[in-house]
Amino acid sequence: MTARTFQATNPATGQPLAPAFPVTTPQEMEALVAAARGAARAFAASTPTQRADFLNAAAAAIEARADAFVEAAMAEAGLPEPRLRGEVGRTANQLRLFAGVAADGSWVDARIDHADPARKPPKPDVRSLRVPLGPVAVFGASNFPLAFSVAGGDTASALAAGCPVVVKAHPAHPATSKLAAEAIRAAAQQCGLPAGVFGIVYEDGHELGVQLVQHPDIHAVGFTGSRAGGLALVAAAQAREVPIPVYAEMSSVNPSVFTAAALEANGAALAKGLAASISGSGGQLCTQPGLLFVPVGEAGDAFLNDVAAKLDATPACTLLTGGILNAFQKGAAGHLKAAGVQPLTQGAKPDSGAQPQLLSVPIAQFTPELADEVFGPLSVAVRYDRLEEVTPLLAGLEGQLTATLHATDAELDGLADLLHVMGTRAGRLVLNGFPTGVEVGHAMVHGGPFPATSDGGASTSVGSRAITRFARLRAYQDFPDRALPPELQEANPYGIWRLVDGERTR
Template structure:
């Protein structure tokens, strides 16, 4: 019998392997994990929201209990600072609790009841519908969020909340962090009596096992945060199956920020500070990092960029998450610096592992002539696009790819004149920001963290906030069923006391049980 292949994580700050070896999951082990998830799907999906809420709440508690170990392992495997990881730890626990509250209350299923009318010709049937779980979900851990978008992160929380078992694939860059997070979730499942197989984790140092997971016939959906290449590969595998499945992939975004001249004149230090932090924070390794700035030509724009470049120059160097990300960053910024129409405002080079924030500028016409300048370079770099009048912007913005965010800095009195820009932004992005900065995604009920392709593979959904639960559920209608065969959410008496849409009216009222005639 051959020994399993193993791999080690690497400390990106030192380039040296970390202690501990992790076995690559075999195809047989993968099959066992998915089959257990399939066996758990029906009993777990039938659990009342209160029981799933108990599991999610226990998972949040376990994440906190394992918090010191999670932060320590994530720090070694990502080189992210402790203060950032502590914040991410809190977010991970809080979003588990947020989904627990959501399913405990229960109205998220969007129950709808259209009462019958047998006297109508033709007779109107009794039709009732709600959202039901899809089945086992594959979740891929993200490199830049080892906690909040990984094994115990938002995709896992929203899938479990929807009633879907999860098979999580640990990111190869942080297997130890993933192992601790998986231990926390499994402990929570045991404490609350969840079906065996409701959650499991697999490991791979490459792509083979991840692709096999997506291709497994029992997997019903995929959650992914990562590169465009990785997301496209998973989408292709999912569509090539005999029965295709949805892939909810967050992939690529440069998050354009447009600044009016008046906003520059009144923005002062706060604008410079905010832009600098948004460009360089967390080493620029955030999906909402502003990689494209539209800055007016003239003295005010020159002064702003000079100040931002100076702040970036004085700021600390950072370590990127992996050698692969660093290589891609170096290649991308080298291409920017080498473009004949691009001016370098801040660029530091070196042979060590440290990376310095960079800033470039280019005329608006050059961006239209070279659309590749608007492609994402993952890391702390931004390209300032200089424009003369705001009337030039709608056409150029319309040429951009889909984005997670789009930001406008303008004075309130200017906004009517900028409506055409805002209209294009709404076409291109999932979240519009006024006089703020795109980095920082609030986890709540109204948040949208999604956008048209290639920001995501499905621009109609979000991966952050309670709306994320909708990705892992589908609509199902029951026609002329007695209450005894219906889910509790659709019973006439409304025993759960949830909000429902009854004959088009939002209400919590109890309905008279239809008489059964023999």
């Protein structure tokens, strides 16, 4: 029987793209998971250097395919070449970041409490560390065909932890996904690792993805996408006989508060930066500032008029898929029907496609529905009279990935309550900047209270702390040294930082 196939669609033209990709069969997916299960023990026992070499080789393989990546992703995602060139670099840098984390090895948080038999009662020898969970399922994201997809941060952090990965490729960019899969497989082969450390599933629907999450040999899930998609995977994971964690980064409108003093001091520069942040990448970034709090008065009026003019001068955006475009148009139309909402941009009308849009509403007429995410280049400006009005409204928002404050230095001491509320609502606070552009580093937090993330902000999907999502704690009591993992042995053969009898040491 001929395998069923599907094709990606060019979002700019609406035309199908060659070649056609065979849909993975349930039997093929079962074989991929079985291979991951078979590789899990050996991969978990690999040394920090071995994992680091693998991730560095994968980074080099990604860079070697840069031209092919850009060509495929431009056709499949409609994103411009400079953005995709940058994404190739970001993807390689993420892999190298986690190579460094793996090589250092200290992420396992090894702790040793030596025995004291003379104590009453006697104190046992207890040692603990983080250990890999086992095979992990990762779902590719639509808005980052490289950096949050097959070879993205979820995959990099899981591999660094010693977990085999089975990726569900996003159906919108199978050719880009295939290139990334080839790069990772080539790196695994180069480093002498079993093929089961990485597998990929292709499907134009959702059935196989749900089956993957519910497979008893999958132990965690990484996902970036819509709230509906993330919650569906959470439900599937919780319906298992043994539930597993789903680390889903879902929806956020990333509120930004502007004070009158900040606008008076720097309004023109803020308007330029905000317009770029709203419309960059077609507004299809999870940190896009979709909700603005702007004071009434001349400074606020001039600021919003400047932002609107810049958005009107921005060409209409090609969104990632036809479904995303339809959802954007529907969401924009719904916001425009709300009481008190006025369009500030010329394109702010239901049939304007992906033309960037800026809407305005008085704070007295703001409703929670206006804080619903409209994925794309749209922001709602809430006009306030007194800053004290903003704090309770922020406190009533859902969880967010980011919250931004634009204020002068002289105002900061008087805004402690506002900043406190922002901190309860978001995983990352930004001062006098813009939330788009997530730095990949050790200190970054890309997570937040539900529904920004499904785990309520207990973890991050960007930065070196992401590795802890795919590990669990294990303790050893009264084991002989030779039977302990290397990280817990007295000689510390990997030379990692450890907490020994309460003191941090190497």
